[in-house]
Amino acid sequence: MSGNSHRIFMAALLAATLAVPAQAQEPYVPQGHTPVMNAVDFGALSSGRAEQFDPVTAMRVSKTPETVMMDGMAVPMRSMRTIDSGIVVPDGNGGLIWREGARPEPDPSHVAARELKLKVRELADQLLSNIDRKFMKGVTAMPVSLVNQDDFEESSSFGRYMAEALFYEFNQRGFPVREYRGGDLVLRKGEGEFLLSRAQQQIYVDSGMTMFVAGTYYQDKQNVFVNVRMFRAADGMVLRTAQLVFPQSDVSRRMLANTGKRLEETYVGMNDYDMLTRAFDLTAFDLGEDFH
Numbered sequence: 001m002s003g004n005s006h007r008i009f010m011a012a013l014l015a016a017t018l019a020v021p022a023q024a025q026e027p028y029v030p031q032g033h034t035p036v037m038n039a040v041d042f043g044a045l046s047s048g049r050a051e052q053f054d055p056v057t058a059m060r061v062s063k064t065p066e067t068v069m070m071d072g073m074a075v076p077m078r079s080m081r082t083i084d085s086g087i088v089v090p091d092g093n094g095g096l097i098w099r100e101g102a103r104p105e106p107d108p109s110h111v112a113a114r115e116l117k118l119k120v121r122e123l124a125d126q127l128l129s130n131i132d133r134k135f136m137k138g139v140t141a142m143p144v145s146l147v148n149q150d151d152f153e154e155s156s157s158f159g160r161y162m163a164e165a166l167f168y169e170f171n172q173r174g175f176p177v178r179e180y181r182g183g184d185l186v187l188r189k190g191e192g193e194f195l196l197s198r199a200q201q202q203i204y205v206d207s208g209m210t211m212f213v214a215g216t217y218y219q220d221k222q223n224v225f226v227n228v229r230m231f232r233a234a235d236g237m238v239l240r241t242a243q244l245v246f247p248q249s250d251v252s253r254r255m256l257a258n259t260g261k262r263l264e265e266t267y268v269g270m271n272d273y274d275m276l277t278r279a280f281d282l283t284a285f286d287l288g289e290d291f292h
Contacts, residue, residue, distance in 0.1 A: 061080050108250070109249075124166060124170060136211075139209055139211055142178050142205070142212050144214050146158070146163065146214070147217075156256050156260070158224075158255035161255060166213055180203050181197060207234035210234075212230070212233055222248055223245055224248060226244040227242075
């Protein structure tokens with residue numbers, strides 16, 4: 001066969017191949033089992049909203065499909081007998097292995113804890129979104145424990161956690177945060193090294209460059225209400241605010257119930273910073289070098 005004849009023959013063979021509609025390969029179904037179809041396929045056939053189903057959810061359907069009309073087109077549809085989320089893993093050959101049985105659910109307490117973390121992130125977004133960075137140049141934030149809305153002398157594990165989490169969220173967004181609870185480094189044999197302290201101490205604050213991040217919380221049987229604001233230490237001017245309302249969970253109830261000791265009085269020197277820093281025995285920390 002000449003070169004031209006060979007090319008003509010191959011073109012005719014390709015055209016004939018394309019003209020024959022491809023036969024859809026029937027999925028393999030083990031003997032004694034009813035067909036299993038993917039939930040996305042079922043969702044697309046029944047409602048056109050495949051996103052309603054988990055893509056790896058399997059379901060048993062009838063063997064013989066019926067025909068329904070959708071947008072003027074005949075579409076095959078099988079009746080669903082059972083649905084089983086199970087666990088689907090790759091089989092290493094391009095297919096899937098489906099293990100029957102309920103998919104293990106995550107621990108509800110862990111889910112609630114992670115939800116609480118996301119709530120703090122939402123608070124930080126409200127406080128810092130679209131903030132004028134030039135106006136805030138050189139400013140340092142100091143998150144403090146949130147307090148009971150009905151008793152400013154009371155906090156809880158919840159209020160203390162919110163402050164701790166805001167330290168993280170502000171830092172992750174590039175906003176300078178000052179740790180003001182640093183005390184003397186204490187080494188305890190068999191226990192470890194300790195630096196942070198809530199013991200009564202003097203805390204010197206540069207009132208012109210410090211922003212307190214404080215707020216309140218309130219709870220009822222079903223909900224938790226949180227209000228936070230960022231305000232200047234110098235004059236109490238509120239610059240940013242944020243608030244949340246979210247449903248109670250076992251985690252939030254336990255944290256709110258753990259009020260612990262009532263807040264103790266301490267001293268914060270805001271207006272006497274220049275005078276206090278005249279002493280020669282102050283450390284670099286006291287002199288405010290950590291602000292920059």
